[in-house]
Amino acid sequence: MIDFFIAPLEYGFMVRALIGSVLVGVMCPLVGAHVVTRNLAFIGDALAHAVLPGMVLGFIVGINPAIAAVPTGVSVAMIIRTVSRRAGLSMDTSIGILFATTFALGLAMLSRATTIRVNMEDLLMGQILAISPTDIYVSLGIAAMVILGMFALHNWLLFASFDPVGSQVFGRRTSFVDYVMMVMLALVIVIGIQAAGIVLVMAMLVTPAATAYLLVRRFVSMMIVAAALGAAASVTGLYISYHFNLPAGPAMTLVSSAIFVLAVPFKRRAPV
Amino acid sequence: MSADTYPHSASMSLQDVTVEFGGYMALNNVSFDVEAGTLMGVVGPNGAGKSTLFNAIVGLLPVRRGKVTLHRADRGSGALAYVPQRDSVNWRVPVTAMDVVTMGRCCRLGWFRRPGKRDRELVNACLGRVGLWDHRSALMTELSGGQRQRVFVARALAQEASVLLLDEAFSGVDAGAQEGLVEVLQTLRDEGRIIMLATHDLTNLAGRFDKVLCLNRHVCACGPPDQVVTSEVMEQLYGAHGLRLTMNEER
Numbered sequence: 169m170i171d172f173f174i175a176p177l178e179y180g181f182m183v184r185a186l187i188g189s190v191l192v193g194v195m196c197p198l199v200g201a202h203v204v205t206r207n208l209a210f211i212g213d214a215l216a217h218a219v220l221p222g223m224v225l226g227f228i229v230g231i232n233p234a235i236a237a238v239p240t241g242v243s244v245a246m247i248i249r250t251v252s253r254r255a256g257l258s259m260d261t262s263i264g265i266l267f268a269t270t271f272a273l274g275l276a277m278l279s280r281a282t283t284i285r286v287n288m289e290d291l292l293m294g295q296i297l298a299i300s301p302t303d304i305y306v307s308l309g310i311a312a313m314v315i316l317g318m319f320a321l322h323n324w325l326l327f328a329s330f331d332p333v334g335s336q337v338f339g340r341r342t343s344f345v346d347y348v349m350m351v352m353l354a355l356v357i358v359i360g361i362q363a364a365g366i367v368l369v370m371a372m373l374v375t376p377a378a379t380a381y382l383l384v385r386r387f388v389s390m391m392i393v394a395a396a397l398g399a400a401a402s403v404t405g406l407y408i409s410y411h412f413n414l415p416a417g418p419a420m421t422l423v424s425s426a427i428f429v430l431a432v433p434f435k436r437r438a439p440v
Numbered sequence: 441m442s443a444d445t446y447p448h449s450a451s452m453s454l455q456d457v458t459v460e461f462g463g464y465m466a467l468n469n470v471s472f473d474v475e476a477g478t479l480m481g482v483v484g485p486n487g488a489g490k491s492t493l494f495n496a497i498v499g500l501l502p503v504r505r506g507k508v509t510l511h512r513a514d515r516g517s518g519a520l521a522y523v524p525q526r527d528s529v530n531w532r533v534p535v536t537a538m539d540v541v542t543m544g545r546c547c548r549l550g551w552f553r554r555p556g557k558r559d560r561e562l563v564n565a566c567l568g569r570v571g572l573w574d575h576r577s578a579l580m581t582e583l584s585g586g587q588r589q590r591v592f593v594a595r596a597l598a599q600e601a602s603v604l605l606l607d608e609a610f611s612g613v614d615a616g617a618q619e620g621l622v623e624v625l626q627t628l629r630d631e632g633r634i635i636m637l638a639t640h641d642l643t644n645l646a647g648r649f650d651k652v653l654c655l656n657r658h659v660c661a662c663g664p665p666d667q668v669v670t671s672e673v674m675e676q677l678y679g680a681h682g683l684r685l686t687m688n689e690e691r
Contacts, residue, residue: 205533320552327543330533330580334592337498337522338546338599385579387534437534 176410181297185406185416188299191307192363192372193402193420195314197394199356200377201387202349206329209374210260211248211350214267216357216369218244220274223291223361227284228277234306234358241354244270249350253343294365294417296406307359314352321345326387363402364417371421372398379428382435397427449476449632450519450602452497456506459489459496465657466492469506472653472662474636476602479629481649481665482638484677488656490638491525494605497636498522510603521596523589523606531581537591538576541566544598566594570624586617593624604628606637615643622648645669 176182203212222240226233244266252262278286290298318325324345327335335342360369376398380390405420412419452474459467467489474480482490495501497508498520510520521544544566545559555563567573570590580588589609596604604625610618618641625635629650637649645652646665654660654668660676661668 206530207532323543323546323549323555326533326535326539327546329530330535330540330543331524331529333500333524333528334522334595335543335546336500337520381534385534386536387539390534 172411173407176407181299182406182410184299184301184304185296186403187304188296188307188363189402189406189416189420190399191304191311192296192360193376193399194395195307195311195356196360196369196372197376197380197398198318198391199314199352200373200398201380201391201394202325202329203353203373204377204381205387206349208353209370211263212353212357212373213370214248214263215241215245215354216361216366217267217274218270219354219358219361220271220291220366221277222274224274224277224281224284224286227286228281232300232302232306234303234362237358237361238306238310238355240270241358242351245350245354246347249347290365291361292365292367293415294361294363294368296363296416297409299362303362307362310355310359314355317348317352321348325349364420368417368421371424372402375421375424375428376401379424379431382431382437385436398424401427450634451475451511452603452634453509453511454497454506455509457493457496457503457508458505459492459501460504467496468658470655470659471506472659474634474651476632476634477629478634478650479625479648480634480636480651480653481645482636482653482655483640483642483645484655484660486640488677490655491607493655494522494607494636494638497603497605519600519602521599521601521604523592523596523604523609525607526585526588526611534579534581536577536579537567537572537583537587537594538563540580540591541594541598544595546599548599563594563598566597567591569597569627570594571620584614584617585612586614586621589613589617589621590624593621593628597628602633604633604635606635608639609637610639610641618643642669 177186203209219237219241222237223233226236248259248262248266251257251266252259255262278288324335324342327338328342328345328349332342357369357373360372364372377390377394379397380394384390384393401424402420405423406416408414408423409416409419455471457467457470458465470493482493484490492501496503541563542555542559545555545563549555549559564573564576567576570593572587572590572594575583575587580591583591589606593604609621613621625637629635649665651663652665652668653662654673654677656677661670661673
């Protein structure tokens, strides 16, 4: 049994993949708790697709794609927020426009970039086994920033999520807090894409947080339980992928979904 | 009332305030004054501009013409507190009564400061003042409509607000709980605060409020309830049905 866990760690790529899995499993659900309670799942999906042009540009100019994805994700997050506020459109509509535009731009860039060889499947489904030491450092840096931001702004984030109008009256900081929320979302998506890919990062963002939402009462407990479940799902998924020769992203997603299904009968929360 | 002796005394004056959205005049030349230590009811039919008025006062909506003057209640300083309509709150966020009242300390703290011992003591005291100390650990979704309103009032106390605006505060609140809420608001009024409460409920206006503002996109009347709730004003607010409301009240 111990061999099941220890044997794969003889390989350097598996150690990096394990560190990457824990980072994804913890960070995505931490921000995911806000995503689930604020109904931001669609925006999370959109941001994951919208970082494609940045990643492709990274490949073209020879920068680590995770680093190149950060400014793209952050800019798109800011643009979505601004367009929905200024243009008087609903958030969903703004997201729909920018999501399709940026993803299409990424695909067009990919088709024209003949000098690079990128496996589209790796971008869409993730390839945590190929995660590099630089990717790990980028993820650790992002994780530190996001945790610091969440700790410092916890009460404001909660206030803006719970009572957006009341918090706006409270001061002009609310719009800043909303922008910070979007930036943090874009940042954890960059971490998540490395493990789960553009399509499946949603699973890490939403499913553990949704499971925790069913099981615990308070928001802070929800964040802690979501992070624990996310880490458990991603590490379990990684080992399953190694031992049963499955792609890691889908394995993590399926474990996370299985935990959700198992949790449903034990839910403590009445519908709101 | 010698409200100047209290730390929370503020005053408010609106002069010819006009608010428009896309050519639709939501408020037209609205003028009235509210002095410190006033509990004011704002009544009027749906679409009368009650929420628009509150949004203009707190600065969420631009005023096209006219002026809102707040004395000793700067916007963004926490001196203005807004108790939202039930529909504008995201009840999916799992927060307890204590969490909500703690939010009231946000603007009094710096960006990276967490609530300390003094803040926690103040939060506890505010929950005690609105009679919800025993419910401090209850989730907001587990509380009744009246209790939720009182939690929001406690949040306003925690933020040390001088002006409280409560939008549709009696919506979904039973008669007994309404009276409980009014009692709490009257004690806060006695400390020099301005409290404005928008409501559709015309029951016992004289017993509840010092002043009533009758609004139907313009000010139909503003003053002590026994002077402004007349059949003419009710007709301006609610048409022919308004007359029947006045007759029932008189009976």
